[in-house]
Amino acid sequence: PEMLSFIQGLPKTELHLHIEGSFEPELMFKIAKRNNIEIKYANVDEIKQAYSFNNLQEFLDIYYAGASVLLTEQDFYDLTWAYLTKVHEQNVKHVEIFFDPQTHTDRNVPFEFVLNGIYNALEDGQKQLGISFRLIMSFLRHLDEASAFKTLEQALPHKDKIVAVGLDSSEVGNPPSKFQRVFEKALNEGFLTVAHAGEEGPSEYIWEALDLLKVTRIDHGNRCLDDADLVKRLVDQQTPLTLCPLSNLELKVIQDLKEYALPTMMEHNLLVTINSDDPAYFGGYMNENFWGITKALNLSKVQIAELAKNGFKASWLSEQEKQEFL
Numbered sequence: 001p002e003m004l005s006f007i008q009g010l011p012k013t014e015l016h017l018h019i020e021g022s023f024e025p026e027l028m029f030k031i032a033k034r035n036n037i038e039i040k041y042a043n044v045d046e047i048k049q050a051y052s053f054n055n056l057q058e059f060l061d062i063y064y065a066g067a068s069v070l071l072t073e074q075d076f077y078d079l080t081w082a083y084l085t086k087v088h089e090q091n092v093k094h095v096e097i098f099f100d101p102q103t104h105t106d107r108n109v110p111f112e113f114v115l116n117g118i119y120n121a122l123e124d125g126q127k128q129l130g131i132s133f134r135l136i137m138s139f140l141r142h143l144d145e146a147s148a149f150k151t152l153e154q155a156l157p158h159k160d161k162i163v164a165v166g167l168d169s170s171e172v173g174n175p176p177s178k179f180q181r182v183f184e185k186a187l188n189e190g191f192l193t194v195a196h197a198g199e200e201g202p203s204e205y206i207w208e209a210l211d212l213l214k215v216t217r218i219d220h221g222n223r224c225l226d227d228a229d230l231v232k233r234l235v236d237q238q239t240p241l242t243l244c245p246l247s248n249l250e251l252k253v254i255q256d257l258k259e260y261a262l263p264t265m266m267e268h269n270l271l272v273t274i275n276s277d278d279p280a281y282f283g284g285y286m287n288e289n290f291w292g293i294t295k296a297l298n299l300s301k302v303q304i305a306e307l308a309k310n311g312f313k314a315s316w317l318s319e320q321e322k323q324e325f326l
């Protein structure tokens with residue numbers, strides 16, 4: 001369809017992507033084999049059949065199991081390179097991606113294997129594919145404060161490579177306030193901050209992310225619509241929300257893309273962006289996310305183009321770098 005080629009042709013950003021969530025079954029088998037690790041599925045089809053989730057936690061259990069075959073620096077390089085070549089085909093020009101060091105360091109994979117593998121691929125992506133990037137280190141919120149502090153310490157020698165810290169994993173019961181002191185230290189060390197909030201958790205968690213963690217963006221943030229004062233705050237400050245439509249659908253945050261509150265959010269003048277979250281698990285990269293909402297909500301080219309531009313506005317590119325795309 002013509003709309004699909006319009007989406008394809010738009011220069012895009014991706015601001016909410018867990019690199020471990022881009023791990024496609026084919027590559028998972030390849031890496032498991034070379035690391036002599038058994039995986040509990042017989043083939044790619046069996047893996048894909050297992051990808052059916054009723055909530056965030058059911059997804060996380062499978063996502064952490066998948067990531068457990070990643071051992072060497074080369075594994076992290078290959079994972080990241082596969083993602084970059086994929087989004088390059090989709091005309092993505094700039095990415096700001098998460099990695100979850102604790103998922104790997106808790107299995108005794110050295111922090112530097114993870115970081116260097118990912119970072120070297122990002123640098124090659126910039127050189128060979130023209131994709132600019134920023135890297136965000138995300139803390140697992142189901143783990144304790146001490147583990148997050150230890151992870152932050154490991155990142156300090158690598159401030160040249162990591163620009164921000166984030167917060168992901170099981171949201172309900174693990175509010176942003178649990179990590180207030182860790183984020184305070186991260187801010188003092190010069191990192192930017194972001195946090196997943198209001199995906200499954202309540203709008204109060206979004207307030208906490210803003211007031212206690214001083215985030216510059218909210219990841220997901222759907223639940224802000226429950227609180228008019230919060231919407232006003234987000235609009236006044238133009239705090240970006242990194243929405244992930246297919247993720248919300250697959251994790252049953254919404255039951256149908258037709259009921260997605262995106263048009264309401266745009267009417268409120270919230271700075272909303274479209275992202276894929278964990279594309280290997282949720283059935284689509286950037287174009288598939290844009291195409292899904294376009295079909296379901298009958299979006300116009302003007303609206304789609306605005307969403308793509310919002311990604312550049314919401315990014316940490318310099319004002320000068322942004323100009324090329326706005």
Ligand code: HPA
Nearest residue numbers: 018168169170196277278
């Ligand atoms: N939410 C929380 N944690 C995550 C997600 C998500 O959507 N994806 C990967 N880790």
Ligand code: ZN
Nearest residue numbers: 018168196277
């Ligand atoms: Zn996410």
